[in-house]
Amino acid sequence: METLVDAPIKVSFSPVNPISLSLQPIKSGFLPISWLQDDHESPRWQKSTVVFVLGGPGSGKGTQCANVVEHFGYTHLSAGDLLRAEISSGSEFGAMIQSMIAEGRIVPSEITVKLLCEAMKESGNDKFLIDGFPRNQENRIVFENVAKIEPAFVLFFDCPEEELERRIMNRNQGREDDNIETIKKRFKVFVESTLPIVSYYESKGKLRKISAAKPSAEVFEAVKDLFASETGEGEARDHLNKKISV
Numbered sequence: 001m002e003t004l005v006d007a008p009i010k011v012s013f014s015p016v017n018p019i020s021l022s023l024q025p026i027k028s029g030f031l032p033i034s035w036l037q038d039d040h041e042s043p044r045w046q047k048s049t050v051v052f053v054l055g056g057p058g059s060g061k062g063t064q065c066a067n068v069v070e071h072f073g074y075t076h077l078s079a080g081d082l083l084r085a086e087i088s089s090g091s092e093f094g095a096m097i098q099s100m101i102a103e104g105r106i107v108p109s110e111i112t113v114k115l116l117c118e119a120m121k122e123s124g125n126d127k128f129l130i131d132g133f134p135r136n137q138e139n140r141i142v143f144e145n146v147a148k149i150e151p152a153f154v155l156f157f158d159c160p161e162e163e164l165e166r167r168i169m170n171r172n173q174g175r176e177d178d179n180i181e182t183i184k185k186r187f188k189v190f191v192e193s194t195l196p197i198v199s200y201y202e203s204k205g206k207l208r209k210i211s212a213a214k215p216s217a218e219v220f221e222a223v224k225d226l227f228a229s230e231t232g233e234g235e236a237r238d239h240l241n242k243k244i245s246v
């Protein structure tokens with residue numbers, strides 16, 4: 001495979017992310033495409049079921065993904081967690097990733113997609129919740145072209161900004177970006193770069209919107225119903241439980 005994209009694609013970038021990526025021709029301008037294209041093409045890999053999980057910062061993506069993992073056996077991959085682990089690992093990109101996260105900016109997609117693809121491969125599972133991704137158009141296109149996987153659906157947690165701010169300010173997990181100045185920048189990036197992705201998937205009929213401005217247990221009821229109806233797995237599990245109890 002020689003090209004990152006099959007046809008010329010113009011990617012527009014948010015002014016908040018000054019790193020430009022030209023997807024055509026072949027080179028990204030940041031890293032050689034060969035860096036991304038190791039050997040991500042095993043049959044199992046290409047057959048994986050992927051659900052993207054989007055929502056404003058603090059909307060409860062991580063919280064709800066943990067519930068889905070427990071009930072439906074998905075592997076949860078948080079793009080933000082993978083980037084933070086990359087910083088901790090002392091990688092050559094660590095300092096750059098750290099300063100971008102501290103500024104609330106979106107890290108170049110080659111890095112995030114590479115981390116996601118490696119994690120998917122290593123997990124051994126074939127169904128994934130990819131949390132906090134794609135954050136922008138560049139994320140989406142690079143993932144589509146490298147992983148060659150379309151999401152089964154996109155879960156979107158809808159929540160007003162005041163509630164998001166309250167939750168993040170109370171999170172208390174020592175995150176460097178959980179301060180009011182960076183939170184404002186993250187909201188801006190969310191509105192300018194991520195909401196257009198949400199609209200994109202809506203136009204493709206792939207968006208599943210859930211109100212996240214409710215207590216966590218209530219949000220999960222809606223999430224559970226959604227996964228049961230999308231995958232039939234809730235019914236399958238109930239069916240199995242009935243059989244076992246007979």
Ligand SMILES: Nc1ncnc2c1ncn2[C@@H]1O[C@H](COP(=O)(O)OP(=O)(O)OP(=O)(O)O)[C@@H](O)[C@H]1O
Nearest residue numbers: 056057058059060061062063167171214215216219
């Ligand atoms: N429905 C809810 N009601 C109130 N608080 C919640 C709810 N869901 C999650 N929280 C709390 O809000 C904070 C943010 O939740 P979480 O980390 O799951 O959000 P997130 O969308 O993954 O955030 P980020 O995008 O910043 O990583 C946490 O402290 C969590 O315990």
Ligand SMILES: Nc1ccn([C@H]2C[C@H](O)[C@@H](COP(=O)(O)O)O2)c(=O)n1
Nearest residue numbers: 079080101104105106107132133135
């Ligand atoms: N696709 C992504 C996901 C995350 N980041 C960076 C920028 C975010 O502000 C930060 C924290 O993410 P979160 O844990 O809140 O999902 O990580 C990114 O650049 N690209």
